[in-house]
Amino acid sequence: MTFFTVVVRGLLRRPVRTGLTLVGISIGIAAVVALVGMASGYEKGIGKQLDVIGIDVVVSNMSGGILPKVYEASLQERIAKLPHVADTTAILMQMLSIEDAPMMMVSGRQWGGFAWEKLKLIEGRMPRDGTEKAVVLGRLAAEVLKKKIGDKVQIEADELPVVGIVDGQALVENGAIILSLPVLQEVTGNEGKVNFIDIRLTPKSTKEEVTRLCEQVKEIFPAGRAMVASEVVGTSQGFRIARAMSWSTSILAIVVGVLGVMNTMMMTVFERTQEICVLLAIGWKRSRIVRMVLWESALLGFLGGLCGVAIGVVGVKLLTTLPSIRGMLEPDLNPRLLGTAVGIAVVVGLVSGLYPAWRSSRLTPSHALHG
């Protein structure tokens, strides 16, 4: 018999209680995995999109809500004249409720701009020109909305025909409704407005030159900000909100987990007062008692973490098959997140065991053994 046998025996003595505690931790850890995995999947998706389209610098006014505020499209001409700018394209991006889907990305793109380049037509055709009142759908958007070529999509008050279905090579593109900029401006009442100007740099621009460019943009457009594509994800308010929400919900789940494990460990320590006194009486060191309790609670956390990760992964996979979520999110369940989640669970276990362990180590051996 090893010390580990003692630890495991401690958990097995009340299998139902141990099981319920495991369920509690698992749910908390599953929530962490699901929320953080989705938030980070969302971020990665956007980063990938910028990459695919070949955007180097994005100009926007991030002070608004989830999407940047709109501003005058005329800014584009002045930005295009700045040094090291090879090309620019203006975009008006809106998150709109489209028919049954609560939130869909609707992207109005400057006709002929480079944002159209990477879209591969799967079916149908592209809009004939910048003024045709028609949309193309990313392939996931088509699935989510259950639309084929020739169907109409209701955007705000207008009904626009679907002329093509495209593969945008990034999840966010595939989940979007894409149309010409002036059409979306008209439909949403944003004439002359955009909320993104994407910049492609001249080849071999140095870091300093890019920084300088960003400063110059700031001079022309004080309310806005030019960001190197790789920074966009980190600074966007939407992402920050998503990240903060996912972590704060996770912390709540963790606190609940701590209380659950602590309660269980307090109960085992209380009901085992006499046994702990016996252990002390036959010569166990207090430190061994402390270790026993901490190992038990850490093991409880570890097992809960494993179950939680499994539940989280399966749960997220199931969630992403729901029609209303599909295409919006590709969760990022990387091994590091899963490892961190198990690690958190072990720490939860250990922290919960501290007080019970301390309590049990304070016992006097004779305490429960009189007579």
Added chain:
Amino acid sequence: MATPIPMAASTDRVFEAVALKKEYDDGTVKALRGVDFHINQGEFVAIVGQSGSGKSTLLQMLGALDRPSAGTLKFRGTSLADRADLAAFRALEVGFIFQAFHLLPTFTAIENVQIPMFETKHSVSERQQRAIKLLTAVGLAERLHHFPSKLSGGERQRVAIARSLANGPSVLLADEPTGNLDSENSDIVLDLIVRLRREQNITLILVTHDMGIARKAERVITMKDGRIISDGRNETSQPD
């Protein structure tokens, strides 16, 4: 455990108590009111007295299960109060047998016997072998993997005896070890303790109500109201 032995005269002296007192509940209960005695190596001492006279309290002081409120208690010349490693003392120097057995319910007989051995450097298999040997010595070779709930009272106490001997102590402290047993099992358990003690030259201090048992001891200490009222050789002691 090498314990320093300051004086040659105290070599055989296992315990030495001077003005030993123990109070509970902030002094409202005086369980020991000043007890002086010494116990020599290899002695078999019975402690008798009325209920509440302080017998268990005294035995707990000897086993370092609790601290005295006043007075000194030396083990082989060293005051227990000065020992930093009371856990090691409890694990290695003394073995404790309780009236209520106090086996751990979630461990089998052989596991219960191994519990005190965690405080030694023996390997897992050495501990296992030793536990088998001890359980065989108490006649339970056939019950190694039984949980306490599946053992009779007498068998449980024999497991507890094997456990008390786990680390080869030089002193056995038994608090009414037959108090929860019927007369047949009492005899078996008592004979076992007495025989093991003789074979291994262990000092045995045994608390009992039963004068029949006390008569088997070489020396009887009688307590009353937290004091020793008599302490003498048992002339009729019948080594069996």
